Amino acid sequence: MSAYDRLTDQELTTLLKQGDNQAFTAIYHRYKGVLYLHAYKRLQSKEDVNDLIHELFTTLWQKRDELNITQLSGYLYTAVRNRVLDCIARKQTESNYIQAFQQFIDTGEAVADHRIREQQLAAVIEQEIASLPAKMREVFELSRKAHLSHREIAERLDLSELTVKKHVNNALKILRGRLTIILLLISLLSS
Known part of the structure; x- marks a missing residue:
C-alpha cells in the first residue's frame, strides 16, 4: 500500500491539480472498478465501457488544472453517467441512420x-x-x-x-x- 492510497479524495484532487502522476494513479485505481461496473450496468458492452473509462481518465488528466471538483466521487460518477448517456444516444442515432438507409434501400422508389x-x-x-x-x-x-x-x-x-x-x-x-x-x-x- 502506497502513501497515496491513504490520502483522502480531497487531498488526491489537490495533488492531481498540481500535476502529480502518483495522485492520478491512486485516483484511477481507487475508482476504475466501481465506475466500470456502474457503466456496464447500462451499456452491457465491455469494449464500450473500457473506451468510456479510458476517455474519462484521459480527460481528467488533461483538464486537471481546469476542473472545479468539490467531491471527487460525485464528479466521476456524474462524468460516467453523462458519457453513458452520450454513448446510448450515439448508438441510437447510428441505428436510426442504418434503419433509414435500409428502408431507403428496401423501398426501391x-x-x-x-x-x-x-x-x-x-x-x-x-x-x-x-x-x-x-x-x-x-x-x-x-x-x-x-x-x-x-x-x-x-x-x-x-x-x-x-x-x-x-x-x-x-x-x-x-x-x-x-x-x-x-x-x-x-x-x-x-x-
Missing part, C-alpha cells in the same frame, strides 16, 4: 441518380467488408448474409460462441466507423 449512388455505396460497403481480417469477415458474412445464428456459426467454424460474438461486434464497430464517414461525405456531396 429511388430515381436513377439515387440508384447509382446506392450501387456505389453497396460497392463501398462490400469493399469495406472485404477489407476485414479473413476470419472476422467469414464470421460476419455468415451472420449477416447467410443469416446464421452465433451458435450455428460457432459449430460450422469450430469456434466458441463468444469468439463468434466478438468477431461480429468488432466487424460492426469497424464498419460503423468507416461507413459513418462515407455516409456523411455522400450526404454533403448530394446537398
